[in-house]
Amino acid sequence: MTDRPRPLVAGNWKMNGLKSSARILGDLQIGYTPGLRSKVDLLVCPPATLIQNFAVLAIGSRIAIGGQDCHAAESGAYTGDISAEMLADMGASYVIVGHSERRTYHREKDADVRAKAEAAHRAGLIAIVCVGESREEREAGKTLAVVRRQLRGSVPEAATAADLVIAYEPVWAIGTGLTPTPSDVAEVHALIRDELRRIVGRADQTKVRILYGGSVKPSNAKELLAVPNVDGALVGGASLVAADFLAIAGAYLV
Numbered sequence: 001m002t003d004r005p006r007p008l009v010a011g012n013w014k015m016n017g018l019k020s021s022a023r024i025l026g027d028l029q030i031g032y033t034p035g036l037r038s039k040v041d042l043l044v045c046p047p048a049t050l051i052q053n054f055a056v057l058a059i060g061s062r063i064a065i066g067g068q069d070c071h072a073a074e075s076g077a078y079t080g081d082i083s084a085e086m087l088a089d090m091g092a093s094y095v096i097v098g099h100s101e102r103r104t105y106h107r108e109k110d111a112d113v114r115a116k117a118e119a120a121h122r123a124g125l126i127a128i129v130c131v132g133e134s135r136e137e138r139e140a141g142k143t144l145a146v147v148r149r150q151l152r153g154s155v156p157e158a159a160t161a162a163d164l165v166i167a168y169e170p171v172w173a174i175g176t177g178l179t180p181t182p183s184d185v186a187e188v189h190a191l192i193r194d195e196l197r198r199i200v201g202r203a204d205q206t207k208v209r210i211l212y213g214g215s216v217k218p219s220n221a222k223e224l225l226a227v228p229n230v231d232g233a234l235v236g237g238a239s240l241v242a243a244d245f246l247a248i249a250g251a252y253l254v
């Protein structure tokens, strides 16, 4: 593809990290050399408790900071929740929505994910909308149908190439060490690219970044990131180790 978007390697820290974890961000800042910066964007999504501190620490480093979830409403009686406006106010520029752990443990449906992505856009954030099939769905040959249904239900109709990232994360690959074959990844990413034509239009469909997520490690990053229509990675476990996260991004150096 000639007009590939600039790649993005994003770290999802999940419910990990304390104030002392700022040293990991410090190591990332040191390792995000001009050479790497010229090739790939970096994003760190720590727990909400660390966003404000990380956003301040990251100023000048070009490492973006994001949230892992947001509520659909701007404010109100939603005890324990965090709005997209609050994330933006703390210095976040991205938010992950529809992660499979939210879909599973919090029973979030496509409509909930779409409402959260709309909230992200209302607050000026880039929404990383996660989709992906379960093991049962893959074994039943339903992967493409599931991903298509999730995309159509979860992505706001008004989304643009500037405020949308899609992350394909097969649920069975998250945190398991298992990954799909490159040709399986290519098949799903091609479907997502095709669906994007309906969402953002033919002219912009190639500008939206489509990340692969699920057990990305330094040892498999090069192979997965070379797959057509893979414009970066959403990294869970390996993003908590600065050297590993940088090594994954480093796949773009060659």
Ligand code: PEP
Pocket: 012, 169, 173, 174, 175, 176, 177, 213, 214, 215, 216, 234, 235, 236, 237, 238
């Ligand atoms: C994730 O949680 O988004 C993820 C991809 O996790 P891991 O890299 O640990 O599989």
